[in-house]
Amino acid sequence: MERLTWMLTRMLRDAARLLPPGRQEWAEAVQAEADLVPAGWPRVGWLAGGLWLAAKEAEIMRKVVYWLGVGAVAAAAAWAVWLSWHTSPAADALTVTDRVRVLVGVAALALMPWVGRRRGWFGPVGTSVTARLVRVAGCAGVCGLGAAILRMDSHIHGGPHGPAPFSPAREITAAVLLGVGLASLRVVRARWPQLDASTLWAFTGMTGAVVLAIVPAQALAIIYVAGTLAATSRRSPVANASLAAGAMTGLAAGLGSALAGYELSTPDDRYVDLIFLSIFAAALLSGTLAGAAASWLRSGTEDPDALREARIRQGLLAGSVAGAVAGLLLTNFFAIAFFMMLLGPLLGAVGGALGGAIAAAHPRKPRPARSWAAGLFVRS
């Protein structure tokens, strides 16, 4: 027991050094009081509480989760590079195409933490656990998607757009278009600052559509990463409850669709219509459920019309999240289903708006306010 106490004392002393200057005295205070606590388990408990304080104040858990996420993304990128170099056939044109795309993807992944931490549309990440989890899972999903496409390519010896010869001009054009698409928005905002948000969004949409038509796989991956970062940033219009509802229903719909795909697939494609129907229905239904939940969970004291509008908006956003999650997950299982990455959010948005409108017409009864035990202050 003495050894354990000594060890915890040392750990607390070391942990205090990790804290910001204004916080160090608190860990030292716990340590100073430890001698007053009866020796044995009470003192061990006291010192362990001090370590917990240091962990909270140094945001150690947050840093651990962040670096685990970065490590997972780095491992996925390394695996994708290895897969491309190791399993592809001889260095023909198609292999070179894939390798160029892999390297572009890895470079984009390396930029992601920088973009995600800058203050703006994409960062920093929201303070809730939901936002962090969705951000990490979304980026991991996009990495998985890259690996799924690579794996498919290594089997059928074709690029993401089917067999096509390697064209340096095409790849350079694609990279330039992506860069121009991203940079032009900033130029437009700087040149015409009086433009309203809807015009900017319309401009972004048109640029995205052009890029999407030319390089669908890369554009979709970038759109998904950008969408994940935007939806989980502090400035995001997606409420936490909507994000959680969308992610959970989308996860269920994606897994359900993948299971249906496995169960119903036959060599003669007898049930292919049924598979498509179940996939579309799952995206729509998950969007509706997420929309209804998000709308129902949205509370407020503004006037009824504004509240109803806000509820439907949250329903639409939650539905889009559900459809996107379902589409991404399904594409991870069947790379051929990557059309669902486009259709999923659209179907989900339609379902979400519908569910949101239905739930907005039936608001829940107000419940008595409650507080949670662990926090100092409770918000409701």
Added chain:
Amino acid sequence: MSRRTAFSAQTLAVLTALAARPSDWRHGYDLARETGLKSGTLYPILVRLADREIVQACWEDGEPAGRPRRHLYRLTRDGLAAATAALAAVPAPAARAARSGRTARPGRPGRAATPRLAREGP
């Protein structure tokens, strides 16, 4: 969306202990014994209260013989007013729970009593 800010039951327990002798400087172990809170709960609460200038903290003067200097706490003038208002707004069962540092609903760990301070959040 409207936001209200309330103190948790554990925070009210700390405020109750500090408000009982507002002019006295109290140390952490003393507060832990009185409220029944563990150090891992008590100190984060004290940190947040100090951040909000409800509690002031300082180190003991001089070098006491045979023990390290203690970190001491007491309510600020505004803190005393806030604590008094918060404790007055707490329903009786919750106030008893706050004084004992326990939750009001035994058998539902993690759910605190429902004391709320009618104060707009930031």
